[in-house]
Amino acid sequence: MEGRYEQQQQQHLDGSHNPCVEIAMEIHKVETPPKRSSLQKLKNRLKETFFPDDPLRQFKGQSTKKKWLLAFQYIFPILQWGPHYNLNLLKSDVVSGLTIASLAIPQGISYAKLANLPPIVGLYSSFVPPLVYAVLGSSKDLAVGPVSIASLLMGSMLRQEVSPTLDPLLFLQLAFTSTFFAGLFQASLGFLRLGFIIDFLSKATLNGFMAGAAIIVSLQQLKALLGIKHFTKEMGLVPVMSSVFHNTKEWSWHTILMGFCFLVFLLVARHISIKKPKLFWVSAGAPLLSVVLSTLIVFVSKAQNHGISVIGKLDQGLNPPSWNMLHFHGSHIGLVLKTGLITGIISLTEGIAVGRTFAALKSYQVDGNKEMIAIGVMNVVGSTTSCYITTGAFSRSAVNHNAGAKTAVSNIIMSMTVMVTLLFLMPLFRYTPNLVLGAIIVTAVIGLIDIPAAYQIWKVDKFDFIVMLCAFFGVIFISVQEGLALAVGISIFKMVLQMTRPKTVVLGNIPGTDIFRNKHQYKDAVSIPGFLILSIQAPISFANSNYLNERILRWIQDYEEEETKSHSNLRFLILDLAAVSAIDTNGVTFFQELRRVMEKRGVELVLVNPVGEVMEKLQQADGAKDLLQPRNLYLTVGEAVSSLFSTMKVVPSRDG
């Protein structure tokens, strides 16, 4: 290695540079971006923060009339695709609409039970919200209705203060009020362009959370599947298992046998559809078939008299209005707000993620903030018409997509089917056994446990894996909300830690080029004697300026320790600032202090390729302009080295 340094130096002294160094010797100026006022900058920053998708772009240069039309189309996407709707599309939508209806009816009843609500509320919630979404939503594949996780969350959070068995009316009122707040919150997030809040749920967090929630949900179904009557009110793994094994006397073998059969049937159907996506209708139809079959069996065998619990009598008729049931004051307002907030975020996350997934598959775009408004309005309207929280469900949307849905009309078809059910078919559910609902829920949530994704996370990022485990075990052992909060907290902590401890790497020259790269990554890269070249890889701010100071001094100490071996004094400290995307006042001070310290050591501080913002701030600060003198500022590391190299006096080398 040493030979190489000296060779380079020798080359230089002979005047025999290689051509690229020659070219690099044409020094290029580092420019400042065109001046903008603070107001312009602020405007730009706000735009990038809140309107990264530039929603007003399409309005530019249009006539007033056209602008109004576009605005209406923007608010009601149905006006966009409605006029082009035709019979072919309708055929596809009817098929897919009926398919998801066959899934939505049994799932609606099951999820309502999961939320400790009357089963019929699940059907109400599959009637009104899909209609609202069809008008406002921009996804073509989203199948709207109640979902497992949000149902679980709402049920478990409200049960902390009110018992659904002792005071079912109050519980129902709180559920509607929570739904109202969830919708209000979702719509506000979209309206205030704060949609990035849901981005804080990383893939790892969601994976762990979903898997944990799936297990909690499945455990709850043991009540129905084993026929236990005195089941714990708690959710955690430990209390549920203890409740199960302390009530072995209540286990009903009729229930267990029948439940096991239907569970196996549903799981096999699910497995078939996974293996052959074309057979999506197998898993889509299986729940309804199970409901019909099990109801028939119970009806014929009068099994309800042999310890098999059934849903019982259900009301007939469409959603009654419920705005008089919303509670905006009273002792439970805190709980209701909290429940609304958490279920709102979680169901929004699911809805947006589902929308984005299928939009990417079909190469159209969904506007996150607009979707939030759509989902929010849908829940606000829902809360006044006896619906609890709904969103786009992943499993049903997948079926919708596979069944060939073309537009949101499939949601309307589904809604109409549910309406017919509500009006005429409710008595048929009287003898439907609870165990089949349990089996349907277990089959639905089992897909939330994604082992391959967990393995991927383990392979790619160990820290993310830890976050995932925290979410998973937090949900299972502590509580659903706290597990989630824990995982989000850890993710943000990691992010902050990344800012306080940015990477600094030593660059070396890739021989024969004017390229400088990380010496650790590129084994060929060589140091230039007399130069220490560092790349700083984060914005320099109050959170890391002290650290960077210490870290750079340590790099210099490292250099000096090698120096005694290589007999070359450190002359230049070159900082490659390409990756320093911003600085604050502490960052400016950092450069000033570093320069002073370097001067005392007889080392010149050279800056390379600062971005516009950094240039501007250093120019504005008093006493920092010196840092930007032509001798200390270069466009590339290569130009800096070749220019400064020529000014260096010869250092004593071992053979000279």
Add this chain to the structure above:
Amino acid sequence: MEGRYEQQQQQHLDGSHNPCVEIAMEIHKVETPPKRSSLQKLKNRLKETFFPDDPLRQFKGQSTKKKWLLAFQYIFPILQWGPHYNLNLLKSDVVSGLTIASLAIPQGISYAKLANLPPIVGLYSSFVPPLVYAVLGSSKDLAVGPVSIASLLMGSMLRQEVSPTLDPLLFLQLAFTSTFFAGLFQASLGFLRLGFIIDFLSKATLNGFMAGAAIIVSLQQLKALLGIKHFTKEMGLVPVMSSVFHNTKEWSWHTILMGFCFLVFLLVARHISIKKPKLFWVSAGAPLLSVVLSTLIVFVSKAQNHGISVIGKLDQGLNPPSWNMLHFHGSHIGLVLKTGLITGIISLTEGIAVGRTFAALKSYQVDGNKEMIAIGVMNVVGSTTSCYITTGAFSRSAVNHNAGAKTAVSNIIMSMTVMVTLLFLMPLFRYTPNLVLGAIIVTAVIGLIDIPAAYQIWKVDKFDFIVMLCAFFGVIFISVQEGLALAVGISIFKMVLQMTRPKTVVLGNIPGTDIFRNKHQYKDAVSIPGFLILSIQAPISFANSNYLNERILRWIQDYEEEETKSHSNLRFLILDLAAVSAIDTNGVTFFQELRRVMEKRGVELVLVNPVGEVMEKLQQADGAKDLLQPRNLYLTVGEAVSSLFSTMKVVPSRDG
């Protein structure tokens, strides 16, 4: 512009490349860093996070005996400089020690009153802690003792629950206990290497906070300077001013006149020392002189009988032990812990900042974590010997430095002087008027209002300026602690926002080179037809992968709008990843999805210069390896463009 693109393309077709493109055509491979196990990576990460200064470096390759010696020297820095101590150093230290003692005695008494404690506690706190620091501390200039901000904080926080006038003993006990916890907390921060927590107080935050606190402190002195007897117990601007103007009857003109004279005298002395740093002794001696003069005036004129309030009788003797006064249980434990935490952090911030400032001036290094342990131990010891919270004071350390202090011995000299005062001179303070203490405090804290620094912050960073204003007005109008919390919260929010909205910039070629730079900053930089080159300037993580996806699509739309004018189809999307210092699992998915979307658009995704960690993660993830094929991965943007350019078929140009 267009001509240029075509010219370049034409050049290429003719085979008449410029030499640098020729050189760039020698494509260099992107390398992966050498493999390390997860454990090694974790170890490395932890080391960078908690031991950036590598404190064990000096122990490497030493004998066991030497290691022990070094360890002792590490813990007790006095062992390091003690053996080389000589008479010359002693002379300097005696001069500076006596100088700071003349400042420490009146300030000690004043600050204790500010904290609602008996004046003598201020002197106790100037006796023991400096001795402890002299043994453990590594700064040569720090003058240790009570400081204004921490005194104010402790006094105002404890007064929320306990009245210092109605229950002075309990108040004193809580003060000692808070000091104990503050010390424990400070030492733990140092021991656990969590010193970076104090970095979260940015320059802007501190500036606003200090100025606000200075005003609050000065307002409190209106009681003494106006001679008001019934003064508000609150701290805010509004209640104090209302208290002042509702008690105009209590204003004593004797007090006002005398206070005004001494205030002017002290301010003039301060002004002289600022203008001519050599005359530091003017401002250093003025407080003691004022005390002596005012005491004499009162004694001679018997002014205490004319409405001028005096300190009164003080005990004589050294610090009594106070470990029996520490309360570790009871109803006030929460308050005491909170007070300890906040005063601990604030006084630590001041102490460390002062130590670093003077170390930088004299070019030696102070170890932040070691200093924290020293200051923490000093406070724990102090709390058992009737001292309240102490740290390195900025004003006194400056005087110490100017007076020529060479080592921590100046602290010992100061401490001895205070001891003599405590033993023999206490009766002399009996007739010292409170107004002179008020004048001393106002003069001391007025230096905390740093208008030029505020102007600098305004010039450099508008956002930092807002943070500063929040801290300032928060302290003045809400409360000292909440103003501080507000400013820290906003700073962290900004940091998180920076992560969620990273910059993406379009790069263009600087003509005649193979350098690519931000087109906005470098007006000369030109686009290459068919290429969109983006640089992403932050780690890609869960918090920003959705945003980046949307933003990149918008860049492509922008390109396509121009496309229709320039007749060139987008063929390649080149992402310069030099500034992407890390990715997580969401980041990996981001690349995979972006690639899929680009493929559907017929655009090839090309990555340039990924850092080691990004390479590794993309290699480990299933289905992401395709991203790293040689055709899609280059070392520099120049190489990528020239290599891909040659594979492009000719696009129809306007004149062809």
